[in-house]
Amino acid sequence: MIVSVALTICLLALPLALPTLLLVGLSLDVLFLLPLTGALVAALSTFLELAVGGTMFGWFIALCVFANILAIVVLARRRRLGIDLGLRPALTVQSAVQFLVIAAAVAWPLQALASRDLGYDTNAFWLVRAIEVYGGHGLLFTAIHAPTLVTANADYPPLVPAGTATGFFVRGQVVYDMGAAVPAVLNSCALGVLASGLIRVARQRSSLGAWPGTVLGAAVALIGFGLAGPYGIDGYADLLWSASAVAAVVYGLVLPSTIRHLAVAWICATVAALTKNEGLTMALVILFLSAVRFVPTPARTEKPEDHRARRVAVTWLQRLVLAAVMALPGLSWAVLVRSYGVQDSFFADGLRLSPRGRFGPTVSAMWAQLHLLPFVALIALAGVLVLRQRRRRIGLGHEAWLWACLCASLAITVGTYVFGDYPLSWWLATSVDRTTLFAALLLYTDLAIWMCVAGGELASRRSRTAEAQPHRADPPEAEVVARSATPIPSLGTSLMPSG
């Protein structure tokens, strides 16, 4: 099985190496992103298989060829286009060791694949859908139009089944263990991207430093698997969308706003959107906020106020267009299956108009999964009040971005339980530990980010004390601050690696 899974991951990752590297830059942590990009393209291929015809694998090859031709054209014309691709090698012994530490952390839980356990949903839906994707347009089209064959969730996005079906293509037949192994490795990759994002937070100037950041990243990756429990390795998709969405938050809303970070956030958010419906709703929130952050509000000038109002309107238009363009791939599947009349099974009979008695039990059940919330809220509050200057120097986004995502996630989850159709007790008992996974992982990630900021504060004090002090106050941060200020990202400047 190990060889088949490794071949499947290589098949997903390698054909898209060049386009992905052009998009997000050259570094070892891209190795975590590549399989996710491949799975994303496999999901888009499934969309084409259903909408147009043929097989997922045929479309996958076609899309990979197209993406590579596009990448080669950009490479060939980069000077004429005035684009600095920023492909300077960033491979050092330090980055290699950091990569290996994270790789070990995300690989460690995979040893549980030896149990070949298949979760209930894996049998009930994900494997069935993977077989349909593998079977080609006819089978998939029939199954989508006869959802009684798969009971519920016929509208669920196709990324996990597409990844599993790639494993079937590699093996040349339907093999059930691919239904657990491929999603589990994708879980590891998503947590690897998240951990790499935390290392980037830690190695920003004035932050904690790369090595402690590596330990923090590895810890959060391990915690992700711990939060998911058996769902991390038995073929469920919840950890995949949660970890991808949290990684999108880190790259799009925490790290300095550059086009490369936005590209990683876009890929991760699209992976979340094409994995589960919950992932789609959160991805839309994250992409919208990332677009708002990426296109800054125009500065005040001496010009008349009506001009400013016009510029503000143009800015919001740019933000909306950027968010819409980024959301398109993630929305593609949802639009297609709804055009076929397939309903979200949670709201198949419309919104529950008398949700009396559902709010209390919902909040109570979610609270049992999120005991961390008040502690992290307190730490974040202390950080915002006392350490905000340090956070600014590091160049990180405001804490409010992350908490906006957290609140949106909690509101969407509560709303789904309260206004959804299913019997509440059964629904909560079978799913609340999975639906709160994103929020729990985001809380641990926020904790790690504040530890980076606090560590940077202490490290900076220590280093200043250790130095001889001929000047009353040395100004080492000035250059850093000017560099880390969030500019209006133009293509020429912001394609540079941001560290």
Next chain:
Amino acid sequence: MLGETRPVAAAVSNDASPRPDARVDAGEPARSSWRRVVAVLVLCSGLGLMVPAVVHSLRNTASLTSGPSISAGNGYYDQVTCYRATIEREVRKDARVYLGGSSPDEQLLVEASEMWATILPTPARAQYRISIVHGHGSCNGTSLVIGRP
């Protein structure tokens, strides 16, 4: 804009002459100590919350790789693969089948039949009726009953 970083170079200077914000600077050591205390508290609280979570994760992996877990997982895996093998052995390729049983069983049979047989929602035109019998049999204590509808 949120997250925007503004220059703070003006706050640090080698110039010893009095400045308008001298009163602010006088309070800087106290604020600096306060920041240090908060930073230490954040680090300690963070460690206090993260270390148990990491330990929980490692224990979770250890539990999932324990003998009973592996045995249970493999047993269930053998059961569901046995269903597919049985259907491929005893049902003609592309035959029309009707799957009996309650929801979980029916799901397992859909999984085992897809790409081999055509599943019908009613038994009227089916060539085979397939259901799962629990309690005995070669598929991990269960077996398939395959017959005419």
